[in-house]
Amino acid sequence: MPEPVALKLTAKDFKSDQEVRWCPGCGDYAILAAVQSFMPELNIPRERIVFVSGIGCSSRFPYYMNTYGMHSIHGRAPAIATGLSATRPDLSVWVVTGDGDALSIGGNHLIHALRRNVNLKILLFNNRIYGLTKGQYSPTSELGKITKSTPAGSADSPFNPLSLALGAEATFVGRTIDSDRKHLQSVLRAAAEHNGSAFVEIYQNCNIFNDGAFDELKDPGTRDDYLIRLEHGQPITFGKDGQFCVVHPPGGFGLEVRETAMVSPEEIVVHDAGVAEPAYAFALSRLPGLDLRNTPIGVFRNVSRPSYDDLVQSQLEAAKAKVTGTPEDQLAGLLSSGDTWTII
Amino acid sequence: MTKQVRQLDRVVIRFAGDSGDGMQLTGDRFTSETAQLGNDISTLPNFPAEIRAPAGTLPGVSSFQVHFADYDILTPGDAPNVLVAMNPAALKANLVDLPRGADIIVNTDEFTKRNLAKVGYAANPLEDGSLDGYAVHPVGLTSMTVGALAEHDVSKKDAERAKNMFALGLLSWMYSRPYESTIRFLERKFAARPELVTANIAAFKAGWNFGETTEDFSVRYEVKPAKMPPGTYRNITGNAALALGIIAAGVRSKLPVFLGAYPITPASDILHELSKHKRFGITTMQAEDEIAAIGAALGAAYGGSLGITTTSGPGVALKGETISLAVALELPLVVVDVQRAGPSTGMPTKTEQADLNMALFGRHGEAPVAVIAPRSPSDCFHAAIEAARIALTHRTPVILLSDNYVANGSEPWLLPDVDSLPDLRVEFATQPNGEDGSTFLPYLRDPRTLARPWAIPGTPGLEHRIGGLEKADKTGDISYDPANHDFMVRTRAARIEAIEVPDLEVEDPDGDARVLVLGWGSTYGPIGAACRALRQRGQSVAQAHLRHLAPMPRNVGEVLRRYDRVVIPEMNLGQLANVIRARFLVDAIPYNQVRGLPFTAAELETMLEEVVKNA
Numbered sequence: 001m002p003e004p005v006a007l008k009l010t011a012k013d014f015k016s017d018q019e020v021r022w023c024p025g026c027g028d029y030a031i032l033a034a035v036q037s038f039m040p041e042l043n044i045p046r047e048r049i050v051f052v053s054g055i056g057c058s059s060r061f062p063y064y065m066n067t068y069g070m071h072s073i074h075g076r077a078p079a080i081a082t083g084l085s086a087t088r089p090d091l092s093v094w095v096v097t098g099d100g101d102a103l104s105i106g107g108n109h110l111i112h113a114l115r116r117n118v119n120l121k122i123l124l125f126n127n128r129i130y131g132l133t134k135g136q137y138s139p140t141s142e143l144g145k146i147t148k149s150t151p152a153g154s155a156d157s158p159f160n161p162l163s164l165a166l167g168a169e170a171t172f173v174g175r176t177i178d179s180d181r182k183h184l185q186s187v188l189r190a191a192a193e194h195n196g197s198a199f200v201e202i203y204q205n206c207n208i209f210n211d212g213a214f215d216e217l218k219d220p221g222t223r224d225d226y227l228i229r230l231e232h233g234q235p236i237t238f239g240k241d242g243q244f245c246v247v248h249p250p251g252g253f254g255l256e257v258r259e260t261a262m263v264s265p266e267e268i269v270v271h272d273a274g275v276a277e278p279a280y281a282f283a284l285s286r287l288p289g290l291d292l293r294n295t296p297i298g299v300f301r302n303v304s305r306p307s308y309d310d311l312v313q314s315q316l317e318a319a320k321a322k323v324t325g326t327p328e329d330q331l332a333g334l335l336s337s338g339d340t341w342t343i344i
Numbered sequence: 345m346t347k348q349v350r351q352l353d354r355v356v357i358r359f360a361g362d363s364g365d366g367m368q369l370t371g372d373r374f375t376s377e378t379a380q381l382g383n384d385i386s387t388l389p390n391f392p393a394e395i396r397a398p399a400g401t402l403p404g405v406s407s408f409q410v411h412f413a414d415y416d417i418l419t420p421g422d423a424p425n426v427l428v429a430m431n432p433a434a435l436k437a438n439l440v441d442l443p444r445g446a447d448i449i450v451n452t453d454e455f456t457k458r459n460l461a462k463v464g465y466a467a468n469p470l471e472d473g474s475l476d477g478y479a480v481h482p483v484g485l486t487s488m489t490v491g492a493l494a495e496h497d498v499s500k501k502d503a504e505r506a507k508n509m510f511a512l513g514l515l516s517w518m519y520s521r522p523y524e525s526t527i528r529f530l531e532r533k534f535a536a537r538p539e540l541v542t543a544n545i546a547a548f549k550a551g552w553n554f555g556e557t558t559e560d561f562s563v564r565y566e567v568k569p570a571k572m573p574p575g576t577y578r579n580i581t582g583n584a585a586l587a588l589g590i591i592a593a594g595v596r597s598k599l600p601v602f603l604g605a606y607p608i609t610p611a612s613d614i615l616h617e618l619s620k621h622k623r624f625g626i627t628t629m630q631a632e633d634e635i636a637a638i639g640a641a642l643g644a645a646y647g648g649s650l651g652i653t654t655t656s657g658p659g660v661a662l663k664g665e666t667i668s669l670a671v672a673l674e675l676p677l678v679v680v681d682v683q684r685a686g687p688s689t690g691m692p693t694k695t696e697q698a699d700l701n702m703a704l705f706g707r708h709g710e711a712p713v714a715v716i717a718p719r720s721p722s723d724c725f726h727a728a729i730e731a732a733r734i735a736l737t738h739r740t741p742v743i744l745l746s747d748n749y750v751a752n753g754s755e756p757w758l759l760p761d762v763d764s765l766p767d768l769r770v771e772f773a774t775q776p777n778g779e780d781g782s783t784f785l786p787y788l789r790d791p792r793t794l795a796r797p798w799a800i801p802g803t804p805g806l807e808h809r810i811g812g813l814e815k816a817d818k819t820g821d822i823s824y825d826p827a828n829h830d831f832m833v834r835t836r837a838a839r840i841e842a843i844e845v846p847d848l849e850v851e852d853p854d855g856d857a858r859v860l861v862l863g864w865g866s867t868y869g870p871i872g873a874a875c876r877a878l879r880q881r882g883q884s885v886a887q888a889h890l891r892h893l894a895p896m897p898r899n900v901g902e903v904l905r906r907y908d909r910v911v912i913p914e915m916n917l918g919q920l921a922n923v924i925r926a927r928f929l930v931d932a933i934p935y936n937q938v939r940g941l942p943f944t945a946a947e948l949e950t951m952l953e954e955v956v957k958n959a
Binding site: 047048050066068069073076085090091108109312315335338340344 | 376574576588598623633635636639641642645646647760763801802804808
């Protein structure tokens with residue numbers, strides 16, 4: 001294949017002429033800036049990039065990207081994007097959604113897009129609150145959360161978005177944080193290179209209705225002790241001084257955090273995003289507690305499976321390869337197939 | 345013995361049996377043989393929603409009615425001349441529709457004490473004189489089939505199951521049907537099990553030979569071919585014709601076709617059919633739900649495909665929000681609603697026309713769409729092409745209202761010349777359309793159609809964003825401006841009204857009718873048959889049938905005002921009648937029935953006669 005021509009695009013090329021209208025201080029600004037400055041790396045012409053969103057604060061995203069874009073209806077972006085992606089394999093299709101959009105009203109479409117492995121890059125901005133409707137609890141809000149619609153505290157247990165995606169056997173699952181541009185872009189990069197569904201949860205701060213939801217993961221004093229930065233091929237250790245690590249507990253399920261000093265080095269799990277069985281990445285997704293301690297970020301899972309788009313296109317091509325004659329001839333043949341009779 | 349051959353001009357036969365007796369297949373084969381002979385045909389399948397309702401019960405009865413004639417006919421017939429009853433339940437469930445003197449062929453093997461008790465027969469109706477007014481032909485269909493297959497290498501169960509072929513053979517002999525197509529069909533159907541091919545053919549021939557030799561059937565009938573326009577014909581159901589129409593629309597528009605669908609009775613057959621024709625560039629997706637099905641179709645339309653979703657009423661209810669989005673996005677989309685009896689699950693295998701209000705008005709906000717309805721099974725082909733034409737030319741959702749009656753009914757179809765089908769090619773936007781030569785205005789409209797440009801992703805220089813938020817005129821930018829919203833709402837309504845549709849035609853052969861019958865959709869056949877019958881008896885009545893429900897033909901008001909009375913028969917509680925009254929201030933008379941069955945021509949004739957008399 002010839003070397004692709006460098007398009008020499010910049011972040012500015014991806015800014016639309018629309019005034020950005022999120023609340024001042026919203027985490028969405030940081031994500032938008034990170035995405036706009038990452039886009040040139042794709043080296044894909046702007047006209048072949050499409051952002052599709054649902055409804056919610058995050059779903060205003062496409063208006064601000066100078067690409068093709070559709071701001072659709074609540075929860076349905078994965079379904080709409082599936083029809084687009086399956087019929088237009090030449091496009092790079094991105095879905096921008098939120099915790100309410102993707103996990104509440106649109107939960108069904110999300111899991112089915114993931115199990116089909118549609119070639120979509122799905123960015124879920126998780127702020128654990130309904131922002132656009134002014135502060136109701138979301139499907140990722142903590143149990144007991146006091147909001148406008150739950151004055152006595154929420155009685156709903158939250159979804160763990162990554163566990164859900166892995167249950168649907170998503171082929172690419174990652175997590176990052178709005179404020180860490182470098183990390184965010186590293187996960188976007190890996191997602192963009194993945195053929196099939198890439199699901200990326202982005203912890204995003206809603207400074208109006210749920211301010212500080214992820215502060216422990218951002219505060220320089222705590223973040224190193226709270227965050228587990230996953231790197232493919234590297235032993236999973238974390239903490240300011242690498243004092244914590246992740247091990248397979250003998251005889252148990254899943255993974256656990258231990259003090260590095262208390263285990264022998266060979267017991268420490270070496271991160272492998274390519275493990276075929278989703279149980280490994282699922283175990284990683286279960287590590288964080290309610291207090292956000294032991295929160296892994298990075299690429300949890302990155303495995304190869306034929307994408308829905310490829311399977312659909314190969315069926316079409318196989319069928320078309322057998323065709324002779326013009327479409328009109330084919331149609332005439334089809335209309336007169338079966339039992340016919342002629343009246344003279 | 346030499347059998348007498350009697351000429352008939354028309355016959356109605358109803359095959360009835362248990363859901364598992366293969367009555368739909370038997371009816372379908374008889375229809376195909378009849379089509380080969382050149383009779384005009386109309387069929388009415390009638391079956392329960394349960395795949396295998398409890399055997400031998402009334403709810404489990406499945407029937408197939410076929411009407412064939414040596415002239416052109418419009419309905420599957422009101423009353424059968426012949427009933428084939430495979431068990432007591434089939435007899436009991438169908439006897440009420442039989443006029444005295446009709447032939448009844450019963451499978452006596454099934455008239456056991458237990459089976460009779462199951463359907464509440466205290467005594468055997470074959471013996472208690474209750475069928476005295478009918479020509480009853482008792483035949484041991486099961487035992488004779490098993491006997492005929494004694495030498496065949498098939499199980500007793502498979503032999504018993506071939507009894508429908510014995511019945512078909514007997515009926516084929518009675519009505520002098522050519523059976524070559526049935527032999528070919530059996531060879532295809534059981535290709536993987538050759539022993540079943542020979543057994544079923546043997547059962548068929550045994551039935552045929554039984555007719556020829558038994559003294560119970562002394563007369564054989566003939567119905568001569570109908571005089572139909574020259575050309576090549578095939579027998580077709582509405583769902584099959586609709587699928588072919590979609591394929592034709594893809595070919596004539598030169599666009600890839602994308603069908604998003606979720607299985608639902610009675611629309612699933614369209615999905616099944618289209619999924620077989622990938623070579624035409626047709627992608628079918630069985631989505632996770634009705635909403636995803638239309639969502640994916642809209643996404644494909646955004647990318648430059650002919651996007652289609654097929655469903656029935658409950659599915660349209662779920663799709664409503666996405667149809668509204670398509671109204672706001674102004675993208676082409678075809679929504680097929682094969683109507684069934686509602687509300688809720690209702691009667692999934694029975695027909696109704698009660699989704700008209702939903703099609704016209706069933707969305708939030710001012711969300712007008714185009715609505716069209718086919719009038720007969722073969723018309724579904726042309727209606728699908730017309731729906732695609734409107735959607736593509738005017739960049740709008742179009743709802744096509746079929747129903748169970750036309751979807752599963754069949755009739756002969758004069759195959760169209762492919763080159764005579766409309767040219768549906770459209771042009772995608774390729775260049776900026778702003779006055780400065782570099783700006784792209786996604787909501788700048790074609791002055792004639794008011795349609796906006798279809799600028800598909802992948803087109804350099806036309807990158808733009810669209811969405812459900814109100815858009816500013818021309819630029820498509822988000823706008824909360826009051827005057828702009830008022831303008832856009834009115835423009836979306838004007839866009840639909842700007843669609844060109846043919847004038848409403850009136851059939852009034854006598855030219856002096858004072859009563860007009862106005863219908864829409866699948867009632868065309870029964871209304872037409874009723875009008876013909878009235879005219880034959882010297883009464884004048886005019887018939888007009890609406891194919892386009894939105895926008896309506898421009899001459900509708902003028903046509904309505906020509907008549908003293910307007911009658912509107914519908915299989916709902918007067919949905920079109922309400923629209924006509926509200927819009928044209930015409931005191932139309934609604935005539936309504938919601939029994940899950942099509943109107944009979946006879947009941948419409950009686951009703952119309954009354955109106956004509958009092959006009």
